[in-house]
Amino acid sequence: MSSAPPLLQARHLGRKIPGAQQWLLKDINLQIAGGERLAIIGPTGSGKSVLLRALSMLDPIDAGEILWRGNTITNADVPNFRRQAIYLRQRPAIFEGTVATNLRIAYSLRIRGNLEFQKRRVIDLLIQAGRDENFLDKSAAELSGGEAQITALIRALQCDPTLLMLDEPTASLDPDSATAVEQMVVDWQQADDSRALIWVSHDPAQVLRIATREFALDHGAEKE
Ligand SMILES: Nc1ncnc2c1ncn2[C@@H]1O[C@H](COP(=O)(O)OP(=O)(O)OP(=O)(O)O)[C@@H](O)[C@H]1O
Incomplete structure (x- = not known):
């Protein structure tokens, strides 16, 4: 039986403070396959956001490698990777205009040119x-x-990503709105078993509601 490679994989991933020798992330090994919802958990300052930014190829890494569907992601692969793997930071980029302007803007980006506003x-x-x-x-x-x-x-969901990487997406929401948004994202993932989700959270109750698996960080390394 042949098994498909994971969607995203980090091997011995490390990242240092820019211009310094101190490690922000040390020897991170993780993978996520279609159908999974992985929660990255850990205390404040443990490196959750740094890890998500590294996994989404936003920050350079200083050790190890990141693979997409079994292949190391080169600079030339990044546009294709970004079409399939969308990262959302906690305070999202919002453009001038209306909400509709902001939703339509995804389609003006060349890499998503084959999609239409629905x-x-x-x-x-x-x-x-x-x-x-x-x-x-x-x-x-x-x-x-x-x-x-x-x-x-x-805006991200309507772009039909395969992997969604969310950094505390409900941090500014009241509990009812947070629960509704959690369900929206879980429904999106469950609608297609090839889809996967990485969700940074520091809320254990939320992790129980949304995740199929957890990855715990402590001081920039996987917690034993
Ligand atoms: N560019 C940088 N230079 C120096 N230190 C950094 C840099 N980026 C992150 N850090 C430090 O790395 C640590 C981890 O930061 P990170 O934002 O990943 O924490 P977190 O686990 O997401 O925390 P929180 O739960 O508060 O969001 C923090 O101590 C932070 O100050």
Whole structure:
């Protein structure tokens, strides 16, 4: 029986403080396959965000390698990787205009040129996140932190990634909104078993609700 390589894999991954010798991440080995929802957990300052940024190829690494579907990701592979693996930081980038402008903007990016804005699907996602169609006309400048997170998340989901990497996506949401957003993301993953999710969280109750597996960090290394 042949087994497919994992979607994303880190082998002996290390990252130092830029310009210094001190390690931020040390000898990280992890992998995630389609169908999985991996929670990265650990105390404040343990390196969760640094790890997610490294895995999403946003920061250079100083040791080891990152593989996508079994192949090391080279600079030339990054656009293709970004089409399939979307990373969302805790405070998302929001552009001028309305929420709708922000959702349409994903399609103006060359790497996603074959996709079209699907209003019905967007409205369904908004409803799932506890908003409605009127939210599309809201000025982006007036969005709260939590509303910006919802906007960025829906912008990512409508791009049909294979892997979604989320850094505390509910950090600015009230408990009800957070639960709704958790369910929206879990539903997205469960709709297709080739999809996978990495979710940084420091909330054990949330991890129990969303994750199929955990990866615990402590001082930049996997917790024993
Ligand atoms: N570029 C950098 N230069 C120096 N130190 C850094 C750099 N980036 C991150 N750090 C440090 O690395 C440690 C881990 O940071 P990180 O943001 O990954 O923590 P975290 O586990 O996500 O914490 P939190 O739960 O508070 O979000 C912190 O001590 C942080 O100050």
